[in-house]
Amino acid sequence: MKPTLRMASLxxxxxxxxxxxxxxxxxxxxxxxxxxxxxxxxxxxIAIVPFAEAPTDGTDVAGVVxxxxxxxxxxxxxxxxxxxxxxxSAADVKFGDWKAAGSDYVVVGQVVPVAGGQxxxxxxxxxxxxxxxxxxQRFVGTPTALRNAAHRVSDVIYQAITGIRGAxxxxxAYIAVAGAGAxxxxxxxxxxxxxxxQHLILESRFPLMSPAWSxxxxxxxxxxxxxxxxxxxxxxxxxxxRTRVSMRAGINGAPAWSxxxxxxxxxxxxxxxxxxxxVLELATQHLTRIxxxxxxxxxxAWSxxxxxxxxxxxxxxxxxxxxxxxTPGSNPERxxxxxxxxxxxxxxxxxxxxxxxxxxxxxxxxIAVQNLASGEFRMLTxxxxxxxxxxxxxxxxxxxxxxxxxxxxxVLATISVDGLTGLSLRxxxxxxRDPAWGPFIQ
Amino acid sequence: MSVVLHGSLxxxxxxxxxxxxxxxxxxxxxxxxxxxxxxTLKGVGTASTPSPQQKAPPQAQPLPAPVEGxxxxxxxxxxxxxxxxxEEAEHQEQAEKAEEARQAQRKAAxxxxxxxxAEAQKAEEAQAAEQxxxxxxxxxxxxxxxxxxxxxxxxxLAEEKKLAAQQAAAERAARxxxxxxxxxxxxxxxxxxxxxSSWQSEITSRIQNAWNRPPTAQPGIxxxxxxxxxxxxxxxxVSIGDCNGDDAVRQSIQTAVYNASPLPPPPDGxxxxxxxxxxxxxxx
Numbered sequence: 015m016k017p018t019l020r021m022a023s024l025x026x027x028x029x030x031x032x033x034x035x036x037x038x039x040x041x042x043x044x045x046x047x048x049x050x051x052x053x054x055x056x057x058x059x060i061a062i063v064p065f066a067e068a069p070t071d072g073t074d075v076a077g078v079v080x081x082x083x084x085x086x087x088x089x090x091x092x093x094x095x096x097x098x099x100x101x102x103s104a105a106d107v108k109f110g111d112w113k114a115a116g117s118d119y120v121v122v123g124q125v126v127p128v129a130g131g132q133x134x135x136x137x138x139x140x141x142x143x144x145x146x147x148x149x150x151q152r153f154v155g156t157p158t159a160l161r162n163a164a165h166r167v168s169d170v171i172y173q174a175i176t177g178i179r180g181a182x183x184x185x186x187a188y189i190a191v192a193g194a195g196a197x198x199x200x201x202x203x204x205x206x207x208x209x210x211x212q213h214l215i216l217e218s219r220f221p222l223m224s225p226a227w228s229x230x231x232x233x234x235x236x237x238x239x240x241x242x243x244x245x246x247x248x249x250x251x252x253x254x255x256r257t258r259v260s261m262r263a264g265i266n267g268a269p270a271w272s273x274x275x276x277x278x279x280x281x282x283x284x285x286x287x288x289x290x291x292x293v294l295e296l297a298t299q300h301l302t303r304i305x306x307x308x309x310x311x312x313x314x315a316w317s318x319x320x321x322x323x324x325x326x327x328x329x330x331x332x333x334x335x336x337x338x339x340x341t342p343g344s345n346p347e348r349x350x351x352x353x354x355x356x357x358x359x360x361x362x363x364x365x366x367x368x369x370x371x372x373x374x375x376x377x378x379x380x381i382a383v384q385n386l387a388s389g390e391f392r393m394l395t396x397x398x399x400x401x402x403x404x405x406x407x408x409x410x411x412x413x414x415x416x417x418x419x420x421x422x423x424x425v426l427a428t429i430s431v432d433g434l435t436g437l438s439l440r441x442x443x444x445x446x447r448d449p450a451w452g453p454f455i456q
Numbered sequence: 457m458s459v460v461l462h463g464s465l466x467x468x469x470x471x472x473x474x475x476x477x478x479x480x481x482x483x484x485x486x487x488x489x490x491x492x493x494x495x496t497l498k499g500v501g502t503a504s505t506p507s508p509q510q511k512a513p514p515q516a517q518p519l520p521a522p523v524e525g526x527x528x529x530x531x532x533x534x535x536x537x538x539x540x541x542x543e544e545a546e547h548q549e550q551a552e553k554a555e556e557a558r559q560a561q562r563k564a565a566x567x568x569x570x571x572x573x574a575e576a577q578k579a580e581e582a583q584a585a586e587q588x589x590x591x592x593x594x595x596x597x598x599x600x601x602x603x604x605x606x607x608x609x610x611x612x613l614a615e616e617k618k619l620a621a622q623q624a625a626a627e628r629a630a631r632x633x634x635x636x637x638x639x640x641x642x643x644x645x646x647x648x649x650x651x652x653s654s655w656q657s658e659i660t661s662r663i664q665n666a667w668n669r670p671p672t673a674q675p676g677i678x679x680x681x682x683x684x685x686x687x688x689x690x691x692x693x694v695s696i697g698d699c700n701g702d703d704a705v706r707q708s709i710q711t712a713v714y715n716a717s718p719l720p721p722p723p724d725g726x727x728x729x730x731x732x733x734x735x736x737x738x739x740x
Contacts, residue, residue, distance in 0.1 A: 045729055045731045045732070045733055046656065046659075046729040046731070046732050046733070047733045047734075047735070048656060048659055048660050048663065048732060048733070048734045048735070049660065049734075049735050049737065050660065050663055050664055050667060050709075050712075050734060050735065050736045050737070051664075051737055051738060051739040052664055052667075052669075052738060052739065052740070053664055053667030053668060053669030053673065053708075053712070053738070054664070054665060054666075054667065054668055054669065055668070055669060056668050058668055113714075113715075118711050118715065141707065141710070141711060143710070143711050143714035143715065144694070144710055144711070144714065148703075148707060173704070174703060174704065174707065175670065175704055175707060175708075176670045176671055176672070176704055177670045177671060177672030177673075177702045177703070177704030177705060178670075178671055178672065178704075410671070432671075
């Protein structure tokens with residue numbers, strides 16, 4: 015007992031002396047070791063100072079950037095009325111003032127006219143604590159592309175601070191329903207990821223459904239009920255040129271582009287009456303049947319490596335998500351086990367998460383994600399009627415269709431995959447549904 | 457400060473112990489010395505001191521050889537004889553005189569010799585006496601020395617015993633004091649290390665709360681920061697050392713450290729570190 019005590023005491027004294035030696039004043043450089051193993055997951059405070067702007071259409075570049083960043087859930091803005099100054103270049107920034115105002119980072123910039131009637135957007139991202147410039151860049155474009163330039167600024171800032179590639183300068187496709195009764199129109203719309211800059215791609219008196227982007231972002235595939243019969247089309251976004259790729263007997267639905275862009279996975283029922291997953295080779299029209307069971311098999315989604323297809327099946331009674339090799343005769347494996355209803359799979363571009371619509375115990379339909387490696391299941395959205403999850407190309411957010419509250423009309427919403435924040439996009443007119451988030455634009 | 461004091465105390469104790477060892481060793485030496493001296497003395501008595509019995513007797517002078525008597529004289533010879541006798545008488549007289557002289561000389565020589573011998577004997581005796589006296593004196597001195605030494609040894613032994621007892625007592629006391637001190641040191645060390653670790657954890661939690669972790673700061677990321685501080689805890693510089701994180705991770709940890717500034721002051725007795733090595737290594 016005593017020797018142990020003595021030993022411990024000696025050891026402690028030794029350690030203390032050693033520590034004292036380390037801490038010994040000026041001559042020996044005093045040091046202290048600290049180990050940090052965790053942190054917090056809070057939005058990063060950032061001040062986007064209004065840009066010095068040339069006369070434009072009134073686009074508030076700083077405002078667009080702020081909307082992008084705050085909407086991602088990873089940033090919180092310093093309101094303009096709390097800003098200590100309005101510098102437009104790094105030279106004018108007085109470091110320390112911004113931290114005092116509650117912001118770690120400051121973005122300053124200018125929009126200046128350049129040759130050919132174009133505009134240049136210059137910005138500089140500064141760390142107020144270190145006084146360093148983290149990122150600065152110039153984007154040049156036509157005056158009408160000013161919003162796009164602002165999204166590109168957002169992308170750079172987002173990546174500099176989160177380490178993840180920004181996906182603000184991307185596009186989405188969705189279906190809008192305008193009018194009612196005899197005037198009801200179905201529209202295929204392409205817009206910027208923030209919902210602005212909408213372009214009508216197709217309008218029809220008959221229902222349009224399930225738009226899907228080709229991996230290169232040049233094409234859209236969708237289901238149209240023209241003439242009361244379902245058919246799958248592919249359409250070139252820029253020109254409107256379109257091709258009907260499947261109008262077989264029964265159901266033609268749920269197209270999904272293979273990652274190489276050469277094939278479409280489809281849901282076809284043929285004459286049997288129960289839908290199965292097929293793969294259609296676009297160049298040859300060669301059709302391969304993937305699933306074969308006397309149940310519903312639909313809503314195919316490719317794994318990013320193109321080797322697997324995830325789909326919804328009610329073969330076990332309630333709809334659940336299964337996975338099988340993208341080749342004929344493979345044996346499907348059940349993937350989801352949480353809750354009694356899981357449908358509408360979508361795999362994140364990084365291959366890590368599976369998003370789906372799940373029905374919780376209260377009967378509410380919500381968007382959830384499951385970690386494909388660990389099986390961890392996480393509920394993301396509040397419900398009650400959330401549908402059609404679609405991953406951003408950076409895998410950091412999901413866009414989905416929602417009917418918040420008692421609202422009759424659907425809206426589009428985004429949520430970060432960690433569930434941090436949700437952002438509702440403004441619907442244009444009437445109901446909005448079936449969002450599809452497009453790929454990165456090169 | 458107290459730590460240094462403790463350290464030096466320990467050192468002093470160790471030194472004292474060592475010193476004690478060195479001064480405690482000698483006592484056995486005088487005992488050995490006494491024994492060695494006695495031996496030496498004994499050796500001197502048997503081998504070196506000259507003994508009177510052994511002294512050789514003085515050499516005697518050689519005596520003269522005896523002379524034979526003369527034959528009877530004839531008539532012719534009477535004169536002759538007379539002459540001869542006369543001559544003889546003269547001769548004899550001369551001889552006698554010579555003899556006498558010789559005898560006197562001899563006697564003188566003998567006397568001288570005797571005197572010399574007596575003197576020699578006397579001297580010898582005196583020498584022997586002197587030797588004996590010296591021996592006796594030496595023996596007496598030796599005995600006295602031995603007695604003295606014995607006494608001395610006894611005294612020393614007693615002294616040593618006393619000293620040993622004192623030392624033992626002192627040692628015991630020191631041990632008790634040491635134990636008490638070590639207990640106190642234990643307490644103080646516990647106190648100090650407790651204060652140090654609570655301060656460290658205070659800094660740690662402050663920085664962790666300030667670290668807005670980007671999604672790319674995943675387990676496997678390890679970044680070392682070298683942070684310069686000034687009195688008062690304000691961060692004056694942050695430089696990134698080994699780091700396998702991306703730019704966002706680097707940015708976030710730098711920002712975290714500046715946001716945690718000023719860091720809390722150290723507890724009493726611990727000097728403010730002018731350099732902080734922070735390792736960011738997310739575990740989950």
